Amino acid sequence: LTCQVMSRIEKLVVVGVGLIGGSFALALREHGVVKHVVGVGRSRENLDHALGLGIIDEAFTDAARAVPEADLVLLAVPVGQLPAVMLQMDKRLDPATVVTDAGSTKRDVIRHARQHLPKHLTRFVPAHPVAGTEHSGAAAAKRDLYRGKRVVLTPLPENDPAAIRLVRELWRDCGASVDEMSADAHDAVFAAVSHLPHALAFALVNLIVDHPLRDSLFSFAASGFRDFTRIASSSPEMWRDICVSNYDALLTELGAYERELQRFRHLLEAQDSPGIEALFKRARDAREAWLKGRASATKTK
Amino acid sequence: LTCQVMSRIEKLVVVGVGLIGGSFALALREHGVVKHVVGVGRSRENLDHALGLGIIDEAFTDAARAVPEADLVLLAVPVGQLPAVMLQMDKRLDPATVVTDAGSTKRDVIRHARQHLPKHLTRFVPAHPVAGTEHSGAAAAKRDLYRGKRVVLTPLPENDPAAIRLVRELWRDCGASVDEMSADAHDAVFAAVSHLPHALAFALVNLIVDHPLRDSLFSFAASGFRDFTRIASSSPEMWRDICVSNYDALLTELGAYERELQRFRHLLEAQDSPGIEALFKRARDAREAWLKGRASATKTK
Numbered sequence: 001l002t003c004q005v006m007s008r009i010e011k012l013v014v015v016g017v018g019l020i021g022g023s024f025a026l027a028l029r030e031h032g033v034v035k036h037v038v039g040v041g042r043s044r045e046n047l048d049h050a051l052g053l054g055i056i057d058e059a060f061t062d063a064a065r066a067v068p069e070a071d072l073v074l075l076a077v078p079v080g081q082l083p084a085v086m087l088q089m090d091k092r093l094d095p096a097t098v099v100t101d102a103g104s105t106k107r108d109v110i111r112h113a114r115q116h117l118p119k120h121l122t123r124f125v126p127a128h129p130v131a132g133t134e135h136s137g138a139a140a141a142k143r144d145l146y147r148g149k150r151v152v153l154t155p156l157p158e159n160d161p162a163a164i165r166l167v168r169e170l171w172r173d174c175g176a177s178v179d180e181m182s183a184d185a186h187d188a189v190f191a192a193v194s195h196l197p198h199a200l201a202f203a204l205v206n207l208i209v210d211h212p213l214r215d216s217l218f219s220f221a222a223s224g225f226r227d228f229t230r231i232a233s234s235s236p237e238m239w240r241d242i243c244v245s246n247y248d249a250l251l252t253e254l255g256a257y258e259r260e261l262q263r264f265r266h267l268l269e270a271q272d273s274p275g276i277e278a279l280f281k282r283a284r285d286a287r288e289a290w291l292k293g294r295a296s297a298t299k300t301k
Numbered sequence: 302l303t304c305q306v307m308s309r310i311e312k313l314v315v316v317g318v319g320l321i322g323g324s325f326a327l328a329l330r331e332h333g334v335v336k337h338v339v340g341v342g343r344s345r346e347n348l349d350h351a352l353g354l355g356i357i358d359e360a361f362t363d364a365a366r367a368v369p370e371a372d373l374v375l376l377a378v379p380v381g382q383l384p385a386v387m388l389q390m391d392k393r394l395d396p397a398t399v400v401t402d403a404g405s406t407k408r409d410v411i412r413h414a415r416q417h418l419p420k421h422l423t424r425f426v427p428a429h430p431v432a433g434t435e436h437s438g439a440a441a442a443k444r445d446l447y448r449g450k451r452v453v454l455t456p457l458p459e460n461d462p463a464a465i466r467l468v469r470e471l472w473r474d475c476g477a478s479v480d481e482m483s484a485d486a487h488d489a490v491f492a493a494v495s496h497l498p499h500a501l502a503f504a505l506v507n508l509i510v511d512h513p514l515r516d517s518l519f520s521f522a523a524s525g526f527r528d529f530t531r532i533a534s535s536s537p538e539m540w541r542d543i544c545v546s547n548y549d550a551l552l553t554e555l556g557a558y559e560r561e562l563q564r565f566r567h568l569l570e571a572q573d574s575p576g577i578e579a580l581f582k583r584a585r586d587a588r589e590a591w592l593k594g595r596a597s598a599t600k601t602k
Contacts, residue, residue, distance in 0.1 A: 080574070130523050150521065181517075189514055193522040196508075197529045200501060203561040205584035207497075207554070210561075213490055216482075218591050220451065221494040222431050227528045228498045232588050236581035244572050253508070254566055258559070260504040260511075265555060268548050273381070273541055280537035283506035287533050290519050 009033055009170070013070040015040040015063055015085055017050040019132060020102045021076030022141025025055050027174035030143045040066045040085075050138035063088040070094065072166070075101040079108060080241040086116035093117070098163045099124045104190060104238075106154045106183040108245035113156075121158040125167040128152045128186065129176060130194075134233040147175035154183040191249035196257060198239050199250070201232035310334055310471070314371040316341040316364055316386055318351040320433060321403045322377030323442025326356050328475035331444045341367045341386075351439035364389040371395065373467070376402040380409060381542040387417035394418070399464045400425045405491060405539075407455045407484040409546035414457075422459040426468040429453045429487065430477060431495075437536045448476035455484040492550035497558060499540050500551070502533035 012028065014021040017039040028034040039056035040063045041047045047059035060066040067073055067089050077085055082103070093099070099120060103109045106126050113124045131149040133140065151171040155164050168178045181189075204225075208217045243250055267275040313329065315322040318340040329335040340357035341364045342348045348360035361367040368374055368390050378386055383404070394400070400421060404410045407427050414425045432450040434441065452472040456465050469479045482490075505526075509518045544551055568576040 130521060132525075149523070152521070185514075185517070189517050189521050192509060192512060192514070193518050193526050197505060197526055199565055200505065200562075201529060202581045202584040203558065203565055204498060204501065205588050206580065207558050207561050208493060209583060209587045211493060211557070213486075213493070216486070216490050217494050218587075218594070220431060220453070220490050221591065222450075224433075224532045225494050225498055226592075227531050228502060229584075229588055230528050231525045232581075232584045233592075234585070236578050236585050239581050240574050240578040243569060243577055244574050247569050247572055251566070251569060254562065254569070256508050256512070257504065258562060260508050261501075261555065261559060264500055264504055265552070268544060268552060268555070271545050271548055273545050276544055277537050277541040279507065280503050280533075280540050282510060283503040283530075283533045284535070284537050286510045286519075287506050287530055290522065291527075291534075293519070 009035065009071045011036045011038065011070045011072075013038045013040065013063075013066050013073040014056065015066070015073065015075050015089075016077035016081075017041050017047060017056055017059075017138045017141075018076060018136050019140040019142075019145070020129065021074055022050060022053075022055045022138045023131075023143065023145035024074055024076065024102070024129075024174060026141055026143035027146055028170060031173040033170070033173050038066045038070070042081075046138050050141075053138060053141070055138055055141055064092045067092050067097065068094060070097045072170070073097060073099045075099065075103075078235070078238045078241045079103050079105060079112075079245045080237070082109060082112045083116055086112060090117055090120075093120060095120075095123075097123065098166050100127045100167045102127060102129050104128060104194065104242045105246040106152075106186045110154070110156065110183055121156055122160040123163045124156065125159055125163050126154045126156070126183065127167055127171070128154070128190070129171065129174075131176075132234075134230055136235045136238070144175065146171070149176045151176045151178045152186055153178060153180045154186050155180060187246050187249045188252075191246055191253045192256075195239075195242055195246055195250050196253045198231050198234060199243060199254070200257070201229045202239075205229050205232045310336065310372045312337045312339065312371045312373075314339045314341065314364075314367050314374040315357065316367070316374065316376050316390075317378035317382075318342050318348060318357055318360075318439050318442075319377060319437050320441040320443075320446070321430065322375055323351060323354075323356045323439045324432075324444065324446035325375055325377070325403070325430075325475060327442055327444035328447055329471060332474045334471070334474050339367045339371070343382075347439050351442075354439060354442070356439055356442055365393045368393050368398065369395060371398045373471070374398060374400045376400065376404075379536070379539045379542045380404050380406060380546045381538070383410060383413045384417055387413060391418055391421075394421060396421075396424075398424065399467050401428045401468045403428060403430050405429060405495065405543045406547040407453075407487045411455070411457065411484055422457055423461040424464045425457065426460055426464050427455045427457070427484065428468055428472070429455075429491070430472065430475075432477075433535075437539070445476065447472065450477045452477045452479045453487055454479060454481045455487050456481060488547050488550045489553075492547055492554045493557075496540075496543055496547055496551050497554045499532050499535060500544060500555070501558070502530045503540075506530050506533045 129151045430452045
C-alpha cells in the first residue's frame with residue numbers, strides 16, 4: 001500500500017518527448033500511476049504531435065516553466081543538451097522533486113549533474129533504459145517499449161534511498177527489470193555492446209557510400225546487410241553525443257576490435273582455412289549460447 | 302509454350318540438400334516444373350530428414366550414382382567441397398545435363414569447373430542466389446525462400462545459350478529476378494555487401510568472448526547487438542570457404558573498412574562532435590535512401 005502511494009505521480013515532466021521519453025509517459029499512464037504529464041522540447045511541431053497523440057497534457061519549450069511542483073522529471077534529451085536543460089531547471093526545481101535521466105552514457109551525465117544541479121544531488125538518480133529502436137520522435141513512442149527490457153541505475157553516493165526506490169519502481173511499472181552498477185562499469189559495458197556496434201554499422205554504410213562500385217553495392221545489398229546496418233539509421237545527433245561523451249571507453253573497445261580484425265586479416269592473408277573456421281565457430285557458438293540464455297531467461301520471468 | 306516444354310525437368314539432382322538446395326527443390330516442385338528430385342549429401346541423417354519432408358524423392362551419398370540422366374544438377378555445397386563433388390560427377394555426367402551452382406563466390410567456382418569439368422563447360426552455368434538465413438540444413442528449407450530475391454548469373458564464354466536460358470527460367474520459376482554480371486564484378490560486389498559484414502559480425506562476437514567483462518557484456522547485449530550479429534550465427538564452414546575463396550577481394554574491402562574506422566578513430570580522439578555527426582548523418586541518409594529505393598522497387602514489381 002505504501003508503495004502504491006509512493007509511486008503515484010501527480011505531475012511528471014518529460015524533457016525530450018521522443019521515443020524514450022514518450023514511451024515512458026505512455027507506459028506510466030497505462031499503468032495508472034501518473035496524473036498530469038508535461039512535455040518539454042525544442043520543436044513545437046514534435047510537442048504538438050505528442051499532445052495530439054495523448055502522450056502529454058501540456059507543453060513547454062522552456063524547462064524552467066515546466067518543472068515547478070513536479071514529482072518527477074525525466075531528462076530524455078541527447079546528452080549534449082543536458083547542461084543547457086539542467087541550467088534552465090536548476091533555479092525552479094522543487095527540493096522534493098526527483099530527477100532522473102535516460103542517457104546511454106552515465107559518467108558524463110553525473111559530471112553534468114554535479115556541475116549544474118549541485119544542490120539536487122540527493123534526488124538526482126542516473127538511469128539508462130536499455131531499449132530503443134532506430135526510429136525517433138514522439139510518433140515512435142510505444143507504451144510497451146520497456147516491457148521485458150532492462151534498466152540500469154547508477155546511483156550517486158549522495159542519493160536519498162527513497163529517490164532511488166521511486167525511480168526503480170516507476171521503471172518496474174513500465175515492465176522493465178532494474179539493475180544497479182557503477183557508472184564506470186556501465187560505460188565500459190555499453191561501449192562494447194552498444195556504442196561500438198553503432199560506430200561499426202555507420203562505418204560499413206560509409207564504406208559503401210565511398211565505394212567505386214557504390215550503385216551495384218546498394219543494388220545487391222540484401223537482408224544480412226539490412227540487419228547489420230539497421231542501427232546505422234539511428235539519430236546521428238544522439239550517437240554523436242554518446243560517442244563523444246564516452247570516447248575513452250569507446251576508444252578502448254575500438255582498439256580491441258581493430259585487433260580482432262587484424263587477427264582475421266592475418267588468417268585471411270595466409271588463407272588459413274582451419275584458423276578462420278575456428279574463429280567463426282567460436283563466435284557462432286558463443287552467440288547461440290547467448291540466444292539460448294536469453295530465451296530461457298524470458299521464459300522463467 | 303516452347304518455354305514450358307523446355308523448363309520441364311524430369312530429373313533434378315540437388316547436391317547438398319540444405320537451406321539453399323532444399324528450397325530450390327521445394328520451389329520448383331510447387332511450381333510444377335520438376336518431376337523427380339534426387340538428393341546427394343554427406344550426412345545420411347540430413348538426407349533422411351529431406352526425404353521425410355518431401356523435399357527429395359531419392360537419396361545418395363555419392364554424386365556419381367545420382368547424376369546419370371539428370372536434366373539439371375544444382376551444386377549447393379560449401380565451395381570447399383566443390384572439387385571433390387565435381388570429380389565424383391565428371392565421368393557419369395550426361396553431355397546434355399545442365400549443371401549450375403549456388404555458391405556465394407564465382408571466380409573460384411569457375412576455376413574449379415574449368416579444372417574438374419573441362420568437357421562440360423558449355424553446360425555449366427555459374428549462379429548465385431542472393432538469399433539465405435543464418436539457419437542451415439534441410440529442415441530450414443522453405444518453398445518461398447527465393448520469392449522477390451535476386452539471382453546473379455556469371456555465364457562462361459563457352460556457355461550454350463540454351464543452358465543459360467534454362468537456369469534463368471528455373472530461378473524465375475522460384476520467384477527470383479535474375480541478373481548477369483562478370484565473375485570479377487560479382488566477387489567484388491559481394492565481398493563488400495556480404496562477406497565483409499559477416500567477418501565483421503564474427504569479429505564483434507569474438508571481441509565480447511575475449512573481453513574481461515564478458516559475462517556482463519552478454520548479459521546487457523540487446524536488440525541492436527542481436528541484429529548486428531545475426532549473421533554471426535551462420536555456418537562457420539560455409540563462411541570459411543567463402544572468405545578463403547574470395548580472399549583477395551575481401552582483403553581489399555577489409556582494408557577500406559579499416560580506413561573508415563581510422564577516420565572515425567581520429568574524429569573520436571579529437572572529440573570532434575560536428576565531424577562525427579557529419580559522418581553518421583552521411584551513413585544514415587544513404588541507408589534511408591537505400592531502404593526507400595528497395596521499398597519502391599518491391600512495389601513496382
